[in-house]
Amino acid sequence: MxxxxxxxxxxxxxxxxxxxxxxxxxxxxxxxxxxxxxxxxxxxxxxxxxxxxxxxxxxxxxxxxxxxxxxxxxxxxxxxxxxxxxRGMVFQEYALFPWRTVRGNVRFGLDRPACDCADCEARVRELIDLVGLDGFEDAYPKELSGGMKQRVGIARALAPDxxxxxxxxxxxxxxxxxxxxxxxxxxxxxxxxxxxxxxxxxxxxxxxxxxxxxxxxxxxxxxxxxxxxxxxxxxxxxxxxxxxxxxxxxxxxxxxxxxxxx
Amino acid sequence: MSTQTDTRSSAVVAGSFEGDPRRYLRGLGGLLVFLLVWWVGAMTTQPSYLVPGPLDSVRAFIDLFATTTAIVVPVSGSDLVLPTGLAHLTETLFHYVPGLLLGASCGVSLGLAMGWNGALDDWLRPLVRVLRPIPPLAWVVFAIVWFGIHHTGAAFIVFVGAFWINFYGAYGGVEGVSTDLTDAASTLGVERDLSMLKLVALPSAAPQVLTGFRTSIGRCWMIVVGAELFGAPGVGYEIINASNNLAMATSVAYMFLISLAFLCMDVGFRLLEGRVLAWR
Incomplete structure (x- = not known):
């Protein structure tokens, strides 16, 4: 960008x-x-x-x-x-959805309301890349450190732009x-x-x-x-x-x- | 952003049981001591039917599969010929499975609804308080007068048992949903209550819902045997039937069979639970 x-x-x-x-x-x-x-x-x-x-x-x-x-x-x-x-929000205690992977968490806001999905996958990849979490797309929050969790929190909040x-x-x-x-x-x-x-x-x-x-x-x-x-x-x-x-x-x-x- | 220093992805903690054979040996030791006590007790007790010995019981267990028995399949009414033990186990499952599944679905549904909707909770909470303490087997009298003590009646009693355990699993699970998560979801565009239930409350409550269901698998075995002691066909009925003929070893064989059936279901469900809840 x-x-x-x-x-x-x-x-x-x-x-x-x-x-x-x-x-x-x-x-x-x-x-x-x-x-x-x-x-x-x-x-x-x-x-x-x-x-x-x-x-x-x-x-x-x-x-x-x-x-x-x-x-x-x-x-x-x-x-x-x-x-x-x-208005995107980033929470003190992350508030990540523990049952969703990094990708699933970042994706959450893009699916409500449902959006053009061909575009969405790319958007999720771009955001995960932006916060430096490539390679962790399929990790669950429990597997991440505090700093990484908050990176997910930021990417998730940024997703709906x-x-x-x-x-x-x-x-x-x-x-x-x-x-x-x-x-x-x-x-x-x-x-x-x-x-x-x-x-x-x-x-x-x-x-x-x-x-x-x-x-x-x-x-x-x-x-x-x-x-x-x-x-x-x-x-x-x-x-x-x-x-x-x-x-x-x-x-x-x-x-x-x-x-x-x- | 880079991730040089905070890449502590949590190492999967190996199950502490594995790798220590002493723990298995202790378990095996406990079993052997029990068998010994049982065997000595059986040898020294007269008359012999009071305590059937381990060997007699094993023989009776094998005998369960040496003969065949025809059972009637409910609904279709057709005959099914199976090894005797399996035949009676199948009879039990004919009311255990529908009772458990229906009871669990209704219990989970009501638990979710009440845990999620404060007004409904207010309406039903006193009623739940009154009905909940009634032991499922107490309903046997109504099972008999409403349905007759056959598959439907026994399924009804199992239903009652499964209902409450699953109700509380779902109710507690939904009540415990963190407001942080619902807040996060609302800032991400979840507007309708139903979407919140589906996208946040349900997955968040899943561990408790599944624990409730797993508990009900065991509890319903106790209940189903109780119901069959009143005359519904199945393994429970066979336990009392054999004892009426003083064939106590056969009773023990059916007790084993129940234990085995429960173990299979429990292990199977734990595996499924582990897969579904991999995120925990």
């Missing part, structure tokens, strides 16, 4: 996701209160925050898996009423070295597909490595505290002064040492 000729700034000027004043309460906790946020088309947006700040709830609301009590969410100008193939990729702490359970490589590969895929990405994490380093913009959320009640545009060229060096500076500023913003809480 060729790189998109548009720069990410051009794409961001068009709003893809609009969250307006969204609230959501569970029993006694206010998971989200008056959350507003907009994500530009083609933007890579990371949401960071401590446990219980509602970042996952917000992501699930955008996915249409959770119904907010108040406010509205628009995707491409249309209100979200439920899940849809325009969604305009938006929603990722819920996708690399939280993989080891540090695998995570570094997955970051680079995810950025490659993002550059190739030009999708809008909303990526939830509690790891500030991860957010600054990936994002165009980092949204910092606060807990009790879950709300947007501030946002940071990360103006560093990719690939980013974690040891560079700019990088360290962004991480320190975001950590200050979060106030408490969240790494020890998580």
């Amino acid at each position: 060729a790189l998109s000729s548009e720069s990410s700034v051009d794409r961001e000027s068009r709003e893809k996701i609009t969250v307006r004043n969204v609230s959501r309460a569970y029993d006694s906790t206010q998971a989200l209160e008056g959350v507003s946020l907009s994500v530009g088309e083609g933007e890579f947006c990371c949401i960071v925050g401590p446990s219980g700040c509602g970042k996952t709830t917000l992501l699930r609301a955008i996915a249409g898996l959770d119904d907010p009590d108040g406010g509205s969410i628009l995707v491409g100008g249309d209100p979200v009423t439920g899940p849809g193939l325009d 969604p305009e938006i990729l929603l990722m819920d702490e996708p690399f939280g359970s993989v080891d540090a070295r695998t995570r570094d490589r997955l970051h680079a590969e995810l950025l490659d895929i993002w550059a190739q597909t030009g999708q809008t990405v909303v990526f939830v994490t509690h790891d500030i380093d991860e957010a600054v490595t990936l994002a165009d913009r980092v949204v910092v959320m606060d807990a009790e009640p879950g709300s947007v505290q501030s946002t940071f545009s990360i103006g560093i060229e990719r690939p980013r060096e974690r040891t560079s002064r700019e990088f360290v500076d962004y991480v320190a500023r975001i950590r200050d913003e979060l106030g408490s040492p969240i790494d020890t809480i998580e």
Whole structure:
């Protein structure tokens, strides 16, 4: 796939996701209160925050898996009423179908609704190749490591060619070295597909490595505290002064040492 | 993406039984001790019919296949001539198999429906609580007055037994479907409830459904023999028939035959289960 000729700034000027004043309460906790946020088309947006700040709830609301009590969410100008193939989701614990092979998992979204199958086989092969799993087409999830499982999760979410990729702490359970490589590969895929990405994490380093913009959320009640545009060229060096500076500023913003809480 | 360092595809763990012959020897030892105790017990007990000896029992078992018996095939009504042991086993299967399959299908269907549909669950749960504890054999009185104690009546009792075990297998299986998986499926375009049941709930519940069915294979053998003690034709009936003539060795031979039939079915089904659930 060729790189998109548009720069990410051009794409961001068009709003893809609009969250307006969204609230959501569970029993006694206010998971989200008056959350507003907009994500530009083609933007890579990371949401960071401590446990219980509602970042996952917000992501699930955008996915249409959770119904907010108040406010509205628009995707491409249309209100979200439920899940849809325009929004692919990558789950923290992979959520692969254990009875399906790698191929079967990647294929799942292509078969609903049924599509032109001559094309589908090629599409599945292309995706498996994209995430570097060729040779593992017939393996079952139980045979894969955490990093490989999440590659399948990403390929499966990409299969229906969604305009938006929603990722819920996708690399939280993989080891540090695998995570570094997955970051680079995810950025490659993002550059190739030009999708809008909303990526939830509690790891500030991860957010600054990936994002165009980092949204910092606060807990009790879950709300947007501030946002940071990360103006560093990719690939980013974690040891560079700019990088360290962004991480320190975001950590200050979060106030408490969240790494020890998580 | 490359996969240099995370290619730990899980090695298939070899069954721990294989490779250790001592475990087989212990099992063989246990059998030999049992045979010895049995043999001594038979030698020292009078009158001899109280405990038929191992050799007499084996002889009786061989005799089951030395003579032939004609049985009537249900529905078609034609005669079938088979070695005696096989003939009575076939008679049992004439009600065991339909009872088991029909009971399992109905049980699985209701279990899936109730596990999946909250409203239906609310409606039927108290009823299930009341009916479930009734031992299948207690239905024998209705089997007799409704169907007469023949193939249909015995099949009905087997049906009741198979129904509940399979019901709970499917019910628990569907209830345990992870919301992560249903969420993933909805983001991938599964919209209708029925598609979700077929594409996610059913395959996810398959291990429990199959375990339920395998359990019911064994339980239904117990039930079917119970039903035959009331007079339905088959191996269970032959056990009591032989004992009425004090041919206790023949009773033991039929007990062996049941054990053998169960073992074959259990091993066969385990093989099938292993293939279907290769993903586990």
